[in-house]
Amino acid sequence: MVNEHKLEVRKFTSMADGTDAVLHIHEIVGGAGDGPTVGISGAIHGDENTGPQIIRALWPILTQTPFKGRIKLLPVANPRAFAANNRFTPVDQLNLNRQFPGDPHGCYTDQLAAAIAGEFLEKIDIHFDLHSGTDRPTVDYVYIMNAENLSRAFGSRVLYRPKENVGGTTFSGTTKSVTVDKRGIPAVVVELGGGILDQAPYVRRGVDGVINMLKAARVFDGDPAPPPPQIVVRGIEGVRPKQGGWLETEAPALGEEIAGEAVLGRVVSPFTFETLEVIRNPVEKGIMILSHLSRNLVEPGDYGYMVGDLAEAET
Ligand SMILES: [Zn+2]
Known part of the structure; x- marks a missing residue:
């Protein structure tokens, strides 16, 4: 069987090069x-x-498996940033995930955020x-926002319950009438994949994780697979290299524990081959959350490592 589906292409503004700025939103009826x-x-x-690769891989499953309710897919929320491989929107250099609820009369990213708020x-x-x-x-971790059972059902080993939420995200940003947070809709933020690596294993885990969350939400039939032993951290320490160069990792794998002053990695000059910086674990007892799994070039201040603090972690 193939579920009823439609693709909505919603224009929200016009660009200087004459093209329309649009959102692509798929709706599948279960x-x-x-x-x-x-x-x-x-x-x-x-x-x-x-994320867009996971959604692409979910598409044949979601369109061919009967389920309860509807699923809307927004595979690429910030198309201009996506095409440029940029975290921020190239047009105005803003972080879309700090601009919600957006403003239909604001700059480009505000208009984009407003369109996503209203249409999605x-x-x-x-x-x-x-x-x-x-x-x-x-x-490799999952946020616990307001739906712990769904976050756990994704199946990652490490979860993060932030002590406070930053403003302007899809979760905390106030939409026209209400916030997603205040409206109380269950929300899960997944962080999975990346690196100069084959993404196929992460895409498979992403697909399995989303299907499992859909089962936990009773949208898909069947019981969710039980998650592995999980750790919930309350604090994450980010460590950014102060020097630019090759970042060569010595840290344990993601999800593994790390103690004391252990070396996370070294920044080595591609020119003189000297070690410019030794980066160490910033907490007494930590768990690896973000890392460089291949020799990567970094600029000073780039994302280096993220270590979850196990001092006040919950199991
Ligand atoms: Zn992100």
């Missing part, structure tokens, strides 16, 4: 009775392209937002 409308988005940050966020009852590393670092 055909197995009433249920919530689930929204799945990717590439809110344009250089995080594992306000029309869904559950939100899965897929983030990743870029083409340099790789990341």
Whole structure:
């Protein structure tokens, strides 16, 4: 069976090069009775392209498996940033995930955020937002926002319950009438994949994780697979290299623990071959959340490592 589906292409402004700025939103009707409308988005940050790949891989499953309710897919939330492989929107250098609810009379990214709020966020009852590393670092954790059972059902080993939420995100940004947060719609932010690596294993995990969350939400039939032993961290320490050069990692794998002053990696000059900087684990007892899994070129201040602090972690 093939589920009923349609693609909405919504114009929200015109660009200086004469093209239309549009959102591509797919809507799939599950055909197995009433249920919530689930929204799945990717590439809110344009250089995080594992999410769009996961959504692409979900497409044949979601269109061919009967389920309850509807699923809306926004595979590329920030198309101009995505095409340029940029975290921020090239037109105005703004971070889309700090501009919600947006402003239809504002600059380009404000208009984009307003269009996403009106056409997507306000029309869904559950939100899965897929983030990743870029083409340099790789990341592996899931945020617990307001739907711990769904976050856990994704199946990652490490979860993060932030002590406070930053403003202007898809979760916290106020939309026309309400915030997604205040509206109380269950929301999960996934961080998975990235790096100069084959993304296929991360795409497979992403597909399995989303299907498992859909089962936990009773949108898909069947019981969700039980997650592996999980750790919930309350604090994440980011470590950015102060020097630019080759970043050569010595850290344990993502999801592995790291203690004391252990070396995370070294920045080595591509020109003189000398070690410019030794980067060390910043917490007494940590767990690897973001890392460089191949020898990557970094600029000073780029994303280096993220280590979850196990001092106040929950199991
Ligand atoms: Zn992101």
